[in-house]
Amino acid sequence: MPSAPTPVTDTPGGAAAGGTGARRPVRRFDPLLYGPFIGLLLLLAVGTALNPDFATWDNWMNVLTRTAFIGIIAIGMCFVIISGGIDLSVGSMAALIAGATILMMNALSGLLLSSVAVVALGMLFAVALGGGFGLAHGYLITRGQIEPFIVTLGTLGIFRAVLTWLADGGAITLDMTLSDVYGPVYYGSLLGIPIPVWIFALAALAGGLLLNRTAFGRYVQAIGSNEQVARFAAVDVDRVKLLTYGLLGVCVGVATVLYVPRLGSASPTTGLLWELEAIAAVIVGGTSFKGGAGRIAGTVVGAILLSVISNILNLTSVISVYLNAAVQGCVIIAVAFLQRRRP
Amino acid sequence: MSAFAKLTRRAVLGGGLAAATALGLGGSALAADAVKLGVSIPAATHGFTGGIVWWANEAKKELEKAHPNLKITVKTASGAPEQANQLQDLVTVTKIDSLVIFPFESAALTQPVAQAKKKGVYVTVVDRGLTDPSAQDAYIAGDNTAFGRIPAEHIAKTFNGKANVVALRGMPTTLDNERWDAFTAVMKQHPDIKILDAKYANWNRDDAFKVTQDFLTRFKDIDVVWAADDDMAFGVLKAIEQAKRTDIKEVFGGAGSKTMVKTILDGSNPLIRADVSYSPKFIYDAIKMTAEARLKGQALPATHIIPSALITKENAKEFYFPDSPY
Structure with a gap:
């Protein structure tokens, strides 16, 4: 906790509250900015060299589509981490939202409603539920004054346990007719690009604008740099924090909307460890774990990088399957090294 | 409730x-x-x-x-x-x-x-x-030995000892090793059955979906997927459906879950012909x-x-x- 009051001029990163036009550092080759991109390019080269099928449009679309869930969640997570917080519950939250949404849609389809209307309501419900969960986190953290780590560790258990209970330990499966109507949201494409990739791109764009071009974005960075100073600068810290968790909840809701049509089911293994993947994507993408500064573009690249690693491992058998996790670990550390901060 | x-x-x-x-x-x-x-x-x-x-x-x-x-x-x-x-x-x-x-x-x-x-x-x-x-x-x-042996024997018999197989594995445990060893032991007696590759998918639908997508990208001609678990078979079927691949003739799960047994009973999916019980x-x-x-x-x-x-x-x-x- 950066609670010691430091003078405003000492705020690291220079992202002090309310500054107009962002000051940019002198343009030089800065590995801090390009680390994740270089890492991704190297991986793409390695992948292509190992298996020519890697460099095909279909494979790239597969990888981008499956990255969409983690990627969208990571964009929300980026805001939370920049503000100096953390959310460990996103995987469980996604699983519970998926389960609750499927149950609700199945129940509604018995009523006199068209399948399209039921699916539309289900999607709205998922996003609203996510936003609600996020705000509840924010409320407990700001008003309840509980550490975000503890609040979300608690809900991590609660969300998954409730889902397991709802599913009776098995799987909750979407009604077949609804599944057919909902399917295109994951499997369909527009101009040759799958729908989830479009949503991912839009979310990234919106996230980037929100972080870098709005007062809210600057407040988030200011709070992460130094909460005390932000408070002195008349930033409504509690409200901004509440909103960052709400925003992350909405991102989880959107990711779930895309996830449900893929398998049409939710089970206690749904979204397992997504929280760690999302956090890793944010940090690999060059956001400081201590908060204060971060980038959406880096986060997006970080998320893609993580799924490209497992894609390459699946497309080759150079390395023993027992060592897959080790390769992933090495790449994460290497990329983090490429963009390490110098004192 | x-x-x-x-x-x-x-x-x-x-x-x-x-x-x-x-x-x-x-x-x-x-x-x-x-x-x-x-x-x-x-x-x-x-x-x-x-x-x-x-x-x-x-x-x-x-x-x-x-x-x-x-x-x-x-x-x-x-x-x-x-x-x-x-x-x-x-x-x-x-x-x-x-x-x-x-x-x-x-x-x-x-x-x-x-x-x-x-x-x-x-x-x-x-x-x-x-x-x-x-x-x-x-x-x-x-x-657990039968869990691996039975599907292998079934595949060898159904495809007359000649097939391209990809396999999914659960998690690295002795249980999984026993199944895998039993499976490969049978396949060794059939030189024309090729196990193209096997990857862990953690007994999880989502991981099975991803691994299968990548197998489908990598291998153009697959006859059988040994999914080694009914949950994983579910993800495999979705990935095959998405890729619109017609070369795959059978997906073999494992454990005999309710939905899988129902599918076999109704004959509602041509890719699902049999399963092995491990109830x-x-x-x-x-x-x-x-x-x-x-x-x-x-x-x-x-x-x-x-x-x-x-x-x-x-x-x-x-x-x-x-x-x-x-």
């Missing part, structure tokens, strides 16, 4: 009845015949363990109804340390005299189980054997065998392997339990 409430109420009533009976008969010769059975199993974290919990509660319901002097306590744990703690509670607080345990890990639970046995508890170990077999009185398990029902059998033997004061055979069988359209009806969650 009314069914749930009913179940709980019934369990409470049953428990109360058993306690009342025990009290009423307290001091008489019959009291010695009362059996307090503890059941310690993993919590429902995926389809299979969900089935374990359901079948354990099913056994409790039926047996307590049939035998008023039997009291069964079911405890679920989400990890080996928690299971060890629960085991202590069962012995010291609930004062069980018999135990049916499905250990999380063989090594970690061997000592705690040995302690319980030392205090005079009759121990039946299910599925995963302890590292020191003297800590158990009886061992009941499914047949969580073995916990039910284990509890029943232990309880009935203890009520009669008998011992169980030291080892009892519940055979795995090939499920096809002809016999699928025997493996279909519509009420089970798995």
Whole structure:
């Protein structure tokens, strides 16, 4: 906790509250900015060299589509981490939202409603539920004054346990007719690009604008740099924090909307460890774990990088399957090294 | 949730009845015949363990109804340390005299189980054997070798000993290794069956989907996918459907889940022709065998392997339990 009051001029990163036009550092080759991109390019080269099928449009679309869930969640997570917080519950939250949404849609389809209307309501419900969960986190953290780590560790258990209970330990499966109507949201494409990739791109764009071009974005960075100073600068810290968790909840809701049509089911293994993947994507993408500064573009690249690693491992058998996790670990550390901060 | 409430109420009533009976008969010769059975199993974290919990509660319901002097306590744990703690509670607080345990890990639970046995508890170990077999009185398990051997034999027979196979594996565990070794041992006798590759998909639908997508990108001609688990087979089918691939002729799951058996029964998916049974029902059998033997004061055979069988359209009806969650 950066609670010691430091003078405003000492705020690291220079992202002090309310500054107009962002000051940019002198343009030089800065590995801090390009680390994740270089890492991704190297991986793409390695992948292509190992298996020519890697460099095909279909494979790239597969990888981008499956990255969409983690990627969208990571964009929300980026805001939370920049503000100096953390959310460990996103995987469980996604699983519970998926389960609750499927149950609700199945129940509604018995009523006199068209399948399209039921699916539309289900999607709205998922996003609203996510936003609600996020705000509840924010409320407990700001008003309840509980550490975000503890609040979300608690809900991590609660969300998954409730889902397991709802599913009776098995799987909750979407009604077949609804599944057919909902399917295109994951499997369909527009101009040759799958729908989830479009949503991912839009979310990234919106996230980037929100972080870098709005007062809210600057407040988030200011709070992460130094909460005390932000408070002195008349930033409504509690409200901004509440909103960052709400925003992350909405991102989880959107990711779930895309996830449900893929398998049409939710089970206690749904979204397992997504929280760690999302956090890793944010940090690999060059956001400081201590908060204060971060980038959406880096986060997006970080998320893609993580799924490209497992894609390459699946497309080759150079390395023993027992060592897959080790390769992933090495790449994460290497990329983090490429963009390490110098004192 | 009314069914749930009913179940709980019934369990409470049953428990109360058993306690009342025990009290009423307290001091008489019959009291010695009362059996307090503890059941310690993993919590429902995926389809299979969900089935374990359901079948354990099913056994409790039926047996307590049939035998008023039997009291069964079911405890679920989400990890080996928690299971060890629960085991202590069962012995010291609930004062069980018999135990049916499905250990999380063989090594970690061997000592705690040995302690319980030392205090005079009759121990039946299910599925995963302890590292020191003297800590158990009886061992009941499914047949993991058959789990790998049966699909391999089925594939070899169906494709006349010539096919391109890709395989999914569960998690790196001895259980998975046993299955995999049995599978590859059969395939070695058929030189024209090629196992193109095998990757871990963690007994998880989503991971199976991703791994299959990548297999489909990498191999242009696949005849069979050995998904090695019904949950994983579900993800495999979705990935094949998405890629619109027609070269794959069979997807073989494993364990005999409700939906998979129904698919075989109805013949509703041409890719699903057979399955191998490895039902969580073995916990039910284990509890029943232990309880009935203890009520009669008998011992169980030291080892009892519940055979795995090939499920096809002809016999699928025997493996279909519509009420089970798995």
